[in-house]
Amino acid sequence: MPGLVEDLAHWVGLTRDRIDRLALQPSLEQIGRVMRVGDGVATVSGLPETRLDELLLFAGGVQGLAVDLGEQAIGCVLLGDATRVAAGSIVRGTGEVARVPVGDALLGRTVDALGQPLDGGEAVAAATFAPVEQPAPAIVERDLVTRPLATGLLVVDAMIPLGRGQRELIIGDRATGKTAVAVDTMINQRHSDVICVYAAVGQKASAVAEVIASVRQYGAPERCLFVVGEADAPPGLQWLTPYSACSMAEHFVAAGRDVLLVIDDLTKHAAAYRQISLLLRRPPGREAYPGDIFYIHSRLLERAAKLAPERGSGSLTALPIAETQAGNISAYIPTNLISITDGQIYLDPRLFNEDQKPAIDVGKSVSRVGGKTQAPVLQALSESLRLEYAQFLELEVFTRFGTMVDERTRKVIEHGRRLRAVLRQPQFAPLSLGEEVALLLAVAEGAIDDLPLDRIDAFRSALAGWLTEHCPEALALTEHTPALDLALKARLIAALRALAGSVSG
Ligand SMILES: Nc1ncnc2c1ncn2[C@@H]1O[C@H](COP(=O)(O)OP(=O)(O)O)[C@@H](O)[C@H]1O
Ligand SMILES: [Mg+2]
Known part of the structure; x- marks a missing residue:
């Protein structure tokens, strides 16, 4: 049986020396065999006591999860390289579910579903491990x-x-x-x-x-x-990824x-x-x-x-x-x-x-x-926005057919177009609450109704700098600010009108 002992040495990670010594004290272990393997899954026989979602260890160091329990065999997804698992090789049950490292050591890192680093850095030095599957919080805990x-x-x-x-x-x-x-x-x-x-x-x-x-x-x-x-990770790892990520997140929660x-x-x-x-x-x-x-x-x-x-x-x-x-x-x-x-x-x-x-x-x-x-300051400005926007879109479609429109309708459409332009936003440029309030206020008060549509982008990009100079209190708004006070509102509107004037030319 030298092959078997070598195999054992490999997956337990012990040296042959220690195996020889251990062999003196007999112990009981459940060992199964791989019947079929391929495409990221394996069928295993001879492990009748395996439980659902139990972590299995394959010869070659690959881990797997028992996801399908049958009388004769168990179906298992491989969480590593399937080419390292051979039919007929040994499988050992662990009696454990899959666990991932959790904690502050993970912050700033890129890892796979088992917590192994993918960023070329060192192994994650976590003191705590959490199961990848956890029950959701109960109603009373929410x-x-x-x-x-x-x-x-x-x-x-x-x-x-x-x-x-x-x-x-x-x-x-x-x-x-x-x-x-x-x-x-x-x-x-x-x-x-x-x-x-x-x-x-x-x-x-x-x-x-x-x-x-x-x-x-x-x-x-x-x-x-x-x-x-x-995309090219074993399907088992892809499947496990969101659960692992969720466990890592739950630790902070x-x-x-x-x-x-x-x-x-x-x-x-x-x-x-x-x-x-x-x-x-x-x-x-x-x-x-x-x-x-x-x-x-x-x-x-x-x-x-x-x-x-x-x-x-x-x-x-x-x-x-x-x-x-x-x-x-x-x-x-x-x-x-x-x-x-x-x-x-x-x-x-x-x-x-x-x-x-x-x-x-x-x-x-x-x-x-x-x-x-x-946030209350935002809510006050966006209450009727959805309705207003929907009405504008409908009106705009209607006028596309070349219908003659009266002056009032034309104004509504021009106003709606300003709103739509304001909702446009480049990538990687999230707005602060103050900027969002200012933009909505500019639309609501008609401060940009006379601004050409192609100048709206310039208006938005100049906004933060302009407010820092002319109305810094607006940038200090937070989700806890109860309402925009009237004096500030008036100052902000004046600043917005001035900005519209300065970018229009
Ligand atoms: N707000 C935006 N402004 C400009 N380009 C964008 C914006 N949002 C997405 N893109 C671009 O559109 C492309 C597709 O975006 P992406 O988020 O990858 O789409 P998806 O995830 O739906 O497949 C990317 O090249 C991205 O840079
Ligand atoms: Mg995408």
Whole structure:
């Protein structure tokens, strides 16, 4: 049996010396064998006591998770390189579920779903480990969502406001700016104390590198963590990524922190899970997804919560992303996700092509929780905005047919166009609350109604500098400011009119 002893030595990581010594004291161990292996899954026999989601150790050091328990064999997803696992080789049960390192040591790092570094740095020196699957907080442990999560995107903060502890789906076709919305939200947290966790599932390595680079450049990377299961990672690792990221995030939440979790994206996650399930020969259901596809997403997103004061008042805000085909939001995975979350931000390729970026279709987007959390100064200005904007869009379509319009209608349309231009925003330039209030006030008071449309961008980029000089109190507004006081409002309007005058020429 020399081969067996060598094998043992390999996966236990002991030297032959110690094995010889240990052999003197007999011990009982359950050992199974790999029956079939390939494409990131393996079937194992001879481990009858394995429990669901138990971590298994394969010869060669590869780890796997038992996801399918049968009488004769167990189906297992591999969390490492499948080519290192051979049919007939030994498998050992651990009696443990998969755990990941958690804690401050992770901040600023890029890791995979098992907490192994992907940034070329040293192993994460964490003192604590947490299971990747954890039950969601119970009802009594939860509190109402009361504080806003500022995205720095005017269109979102004004019309689809998010709250800390909310779950908001970002949905749209490919290349409509979904990732960009999430990244800008992460970047905007440089002015808050929110910790950001970005989970990349099935994304191209180049796209992930771009996200990390932008957050490093514009955001607060020391408060960010990237958990990556890229497109060429084993499907098991991709599938595990959002759960691991969520456990890492929950550690901070338990310590009373506010955490933002971006999952980019759950469509790819569903595809990885479908692949695993089909390879394990589970019966396929609608669109060939396994029957529990709804449950795997709801049990993940239910972990987002605002915790009650007895639990430390932390919050986990989830921004899952879903990709649609040709705008079809009634496909299986999108409808599932829409029903699980507290609203959605819908990105429209038509708006994107018209250069209205962020390409958010306000009419199809909704935030079912965040409205009550909006900063009072912003709320006062955005109350009737959705309605006003919808009416303008309708009116504009109507007048496209060359209808003669009266002076009043023409004014309404010109005003609406100013509003639409103000909602346009470049990437990596999130606005502060003061700037958002100023922009909405400028629209509401008609301060930019006479400004040519192509000067609005100049108006927006000059705004922060201008206010610093002419109305610095406006930039000091916070989510706690009860209302804009009249004197400040008058000063701000005067400053905005002056700025409009100075950029118009
Ligand atoms: N607000 C914006 N202004 C300008 N360009 C943008 C904006 N949002 C996104 N883009 C660009 O659009 C492209 C697609 O965005 P991305 O977020 O990767 O789309 P998705 O995640 O939906 O596939 C990227 O090249 C990005 O730089
Ligand atoms: Mg993307």
